[in-house]
Amino acid sequence: MDQDTAIGGFQHQFPSTQVSLLEAVSTGPSSEALDRVVALYWKPVYRYIRRKFGTNNEDAKDLTQSFFMSALERDLFARFDPLKASFRTYLRMAVERFAATQHSAANRLKRGGGAEFEPVEEQAATTESPEQIFEREWQRQLFSLALDDLKAHCEGYGKQLHFQIFEAYDLTEERPSYALLAARHGVAETVVTNYLAWARRTLRACVTSRLRGVTSGERELRKEMRLLWK
Amino acid sequence: MEVSDSILDHLRHVASLPDLTGTRYELETEIGRGGMGVVYAARDCQLGRRVAIKIVDASLAGEARIIAQLEHPAIVPIYENGVLPDDRVFYAMKLVTGRRLDLYIAGSVSLAERLRILRRVGEAVAFAHTRGVIHRDLKPQNVMVGEFGEVYVMDWGVEAVAGTAGFRAPEPALDRRSDVYSLGALLQFLLPISAPPALRAIATKAMRTDPSARYPNVPALLRDTGRFEDGLAVEAWSEPWWHRLQRFGVRNAALLWLLAAYVGVKFLLFFLRNL
Numbered sequence: 001m002d003q004d005t006a007i008g009g010f011q012h013q014f015p016s017t018q019v020s021l022l023e024a025v026s027t028g029p030s031s032e033a034l035d036r037v038v039a040l041y042w043k044p045v046y047r048y049i050r051r052k053f054g055t056n057n058e059d060a061k062d063l064t065q066s067f068f069m070s071a072l073e074r075d076l077f078a079r080f081d082p083l084k085a086s087f088r089t090y091l092r093m094a095v096e097r098f099a100a101t102q103h104s105a106a107n108r109l110k111r112g113g114g115a116e117f118e119p120v121e122e123q124a125a126t127t128e129s130p131e132q133i134f135e136r137e138w139q140r141q142l143f144s145l146a147l148d149d150l151k152a153h154c155e156g157y158g159k160q161l162h163f164q165i166f167e168a169y170d171l172t173e174e175r176p177s178y179a180l181l182a183a184r185h186g187v188a189e190t191v192v193t194n195y196l197a198w199a200r201r202t203l204r205a206c207v208t209s210r211l212r213g214v215t216s217g218e219r220e221l222r223k224e225m226r227l228l229w230k
Numbered sequence: 231m232e233v234s235d236s237i238l239d240h241l242r243h244v245a246s247l248p249d250l251t252g253t254r255y256e257l258e259t260e261i262g263r264g265g266m267g268v269v270y271a272a273r274d275c276q277l278g279r280r281v282a283i284k285i286v287d288a289s290l291a292g293e294a295r296i297i298a299q300l301e302h303p304a305i306v307p308i309y310e311n312g313v314l315p316d317d318r319v320f321y322a323m324k325l326v327t328g329r330r331l332d333l334y335i336a337g338s339v340s341l342a343e344r345l346r347i348l349r350r351v352g353e354a355v356a357f358a359h360t361r362g363v364i365h366r367d368l369k370p371q372n373v374m375v376g377e378f379g380e381v382y383v384m385d386w387g388v389e390a391v392a393g394t395a396g397f398r399a400p401e402p403a404l405d406r407r408s409d410v411y412s413l414g415a416l417l418q419f420l421l422p423i424s425a426p427p428a429l430r431a432i433a434t435k436a437m438r439t440d441p442s443a444r445y446p447n448v449p450a451l452l453r454d455t456g457r458f459e460d461g462l463a464v465e466a467w468s469e470p471w472w473h474r475l476q477r478f479g480v481r482n483a484a485l486l487w488l489l490a491a492y493v494g495v496k497f498l499l500f501f502l503r504n505l
Binding site: 136139140143144147148151170171172173193194197200201203204205207218222225228229 | 231232233234235236237238240241242244245246247249251268287289315316
């Protein structure tokens with residue numbers, strides 16, 4: 001089965017002041033911009049490599065790690081042209097080129113010795129293309145980070161009940177009724193409605209902020225937002 | 231925090247819903263998406279009527295405000311606007327009930343009715359041009375025909391709107407003549423297979439790749455379709471002599487019949503006199 005990984009880390013800081021990626025690159029060290037990119041893109045890149053090249057868990061982790069290290073060395077951001085593509089597309093194409101080169105080099109070394117591939121049954125577990133997996137994981141990771149931000153924000157501002165109600169309703173598969181949630185927490189139903197509205201609104205702000213940190217500016221941000229919201 | 235596929239889909243949906251707490255509106259369902267934002271059906275709890283609520287990104291609020299100031303019978307009237315807690319802007323407007331133009335003309339619709347709709351759309355676009363607004367995304371899906379035949383041009387575009395393939399002018403920077411192109415594409419879409427060549431020529435001229443070869447503005451295009459409706463020669467087509475003769479015949483049918491009757495009577499009298 002697909003093994004998960006915690007590499008890439010979680011950032012708990014409320015990112016309300018994140019500037020755009022290009023601004024961060026031009027005003028600060030590249031490593032800071034890279035940290036943001038790694039936090040959001042590590043898992044999508046890792047899963048993309050696994051699916052695209054059929055590599056096992058450890059090889060995919062190594063390739064992902066190597067990609068981000070080389071991105072820093074090769075100054076990946078300097079060559080990004082926002083007029084040509086979104087940063088997300090640019091990064092995926094860079095990963096594809098990098099991983100293809102590395103993967104074929106590794107296979108040449110192992111030829112005759114048996115290069116390691118994902119077992120067939122694991123490969124067949126999904127019908128999604130590597131690109132679709134990359135997009136999906138990107139969305140998942142964006143929301144994961146935004147949820148961490150929301151939780152940290154709630155804890156920081158004494159709004160734990162807001163988060164509890166939000167968690168009980170929006171982060172579970174089986175949603176309880178507003179009446180049940182109100183009774184469980186000893187508040188009125190209107191309070192549940194208002195707290196949920198606040199949490200969703202703040203989550204949206206957290207997602208926007210995270211997205212701003214990895215896009216080139218307002219134009220790209222707006223485009224990504226249009227794709228993101230259902 | 232780990233997020234499953236179904237929860238991710240749910241979050242993408244709920245986090246995009248507008249928070250109308252504190253307004254007089256109660257959200258119902260999403261009814262459309264356009265270049266500027268998402269439109270929902272909602273209930274105005276004070277007046278007890280249904281309205282449409284358009285949600286626009288804060289960065290587009292300035293352009294949206296200019297568009298909201300357009301007052302024309304073929305442009306959906308705005309009742310009220312406001313700012314949501316997340317800084318997005320909302321516009322409460324008339325909820326248009328009717329059919330989208332592409333669905334409307336799928337039924338049996340006469341050529342005269344098709345041209346009437348084009349004229350209404352063109353008049354709205356021409357009016358907007360006088361206020362410095364260009365549509366940018368004219369297409370059948372953005373035109374509604376109400377149950378009493380009223381026509382509404384929807385989803386007025388902003389700078390960020392890229393247009394729709396097949397209806398968008400080829401030039402990278404859109405201006406008024408780009409709307410002329412789109413209106414020509416709309417005319418082409420509206421024409422039945424058996425459409426007269428004069429109307430096809432009007433659509434072709436409006437859709438020229440070189441903007442300077444198109445009609446200079448929307449009223450010029452409408453004048454040419456008007457000439458066709460009046461049975462006159464159109465500017466876009468140099469018609470063959472036999473077609474001109476045919477058109478003359480159709481246009482002056484009553485006169486020609488009278489003339490024929492006169493000649494017939496004269497002939498009869500001459501014939502009787504010489505018996």
